[in-house]
Amino acid sequence: MFVFVQGSINLITKALAAVGCKMQLLPDPTAVHYHLPDGLSVRVHRKFEDFLVELTGYFPHEKEGISQFYNECWKVFNSLNSLELKSLEEPLYLFGQFFKKPLECLTLAYYLPQNAGDIARKYIKDPNLLCFIDAECFIVSTVNALQTPMINASMVLCDRHFGGINYPVGGVGGIAKNLAKGLVDYGGTISYKANVTDIILENEKAVGVRLSDGRQFYAKKIISNATRWDTFGKLLRTEKLPPEEKNFQRLYVKAPSFLSIHMGVKEEVLPLDTDCHHFVLEDDWARLEEPYGSIFLSIPTVLDSSLAPEGHHILHIFTSAWIDDWKGLSQKDYNIKKEAVADEIVNRLEKTLFPGLKEAITFKEVGTPKTHMRFLARDNGTYGPIPQKNPKGLLGMPFNTTGVDGLYCVGDSCFPGQGVIAVAFSGIMCAHRVAADIGFPRLRRKLEIQISNRGFYQVIKYCCAL
Secondary structure, X not given: OOOOOOOOOOHHHHHHHHOOOOOOEEEEOEEEEEEEHHHEEEEEEOOHHHHHHHHHHHOHHHHHHHHHHHHHHHHHHHHHHOOOOOOOOOHHHHHHHXXXXXXXXXXXXXXXXXXXXXXXXXXXXXXXXXXXXXXXXXXXXXXXXXXXXXXXXXXXXXXXXXXXXXXXXXXXXHHHHHHHHHHHHOOOOOOOOOOEEEEEEEOOEEEEEEEOOOOEEEOOOEEEOOOHHHHHHHHEOOOOOOHHHHHHHHHEEEOOEEEEEEEEEEHHHOOOOOOOEEEEOOOOHHHOOOOOOOEEXXXXXXXXXXXXXXXXXXXXXXXXXXHHHHOOOOHHHHHHHHHHHHHHHHHHHHHHOOOOOHHHEEEEEEEOHHHHHHHHOOHHHXXXXXXXXXXXXOOOOOOOEOOOEOEEEOOOOOOXXXXXXXXXXXXXXXXXXXXXXXXXXXXXXXXXXXXXXXXXXXXXXXXXXX
């Protein structure tokens, strides 16, 4: 799900605008359609009020509790959305924001160490409704509500209504293509098929990177978009792990990966009122976080029919899976297992949503955690970090700076964690922090005023090219 709306929190739109790009968008009337145990079928409508009506229809006795919980989410979201989101490691920025918006900053500080599940339990008692809140958080963080920071949950659970979900014409791949084109148009350089194998250190300072083909690139600052496990376990050849990384690895473990199925199907198998995004856990709440338990389904052709041949739809199906399930298999056994697991997933969707689905398949391709590890270069194909135990909100998440001079990390293993919005925020924070550290007064001054088109672009350009 990709969000293009208005407000400070919509950083993808800002990033596109910064490099002179704007995408045509299609409104999605339903952010996600839940298909849950005991016949619980809930659509998260574009309008927040419509969603509340539908949810309270299933839990009328919890009407007040539902309203109170989501109102707290809105309190967090509105505070975030009122601020210019930049580096929380930059003192001038923090002082300026507190001076301008003291109440909003104090609100965020209050919620920073709290988790969504604890807030929900202040107002909600029904165990099935609490399980629904778990599902809401699982699609954000791949863990239950008690392990999902309140700030992360609020960003997603409210942003989907703040202007609604809007899908880019031509598919979500257009986001990356437009950003790349914009950077090149503004004078930047992007190297493809450039596999980084080492971060080069000189006098314990990060000064460059070495590629698999032997080429070396040097820069004033190095930014790693790899996970912190890959950055400090593979790319950085150092005997001593910085204390911050030891603490991170003590608090967080690698989340599972995914089994993904891409299918083409005949359009007649889908009812005309089919929604674009679905979450399926049809029989047992206990399976929410288990491998192959919950099923995510996206059907982008419901919104943009140009993505598939006439008379067809695209289904992207994925479910959590551990890489250990796929190790030690011969190629033959690996292929057999791929088909068997995929068939079971398709059978569940056929039974729950689309009768006749198997017979309607015209194309199918299956990817496993090993696929994710190979093509995304992520340790064990992990989706990102998950807490070892119930965290203190976001207090344990490391920021962009690291214990190695000149090296920054960015992405889902940095504050504020997993999710499209959170990772985009991480990128903005890192750009701002690097601009301040490099000491470009002009760029820093612009960033202190706003992340405007040219200002944001210049930060990215210098971060990538220097």
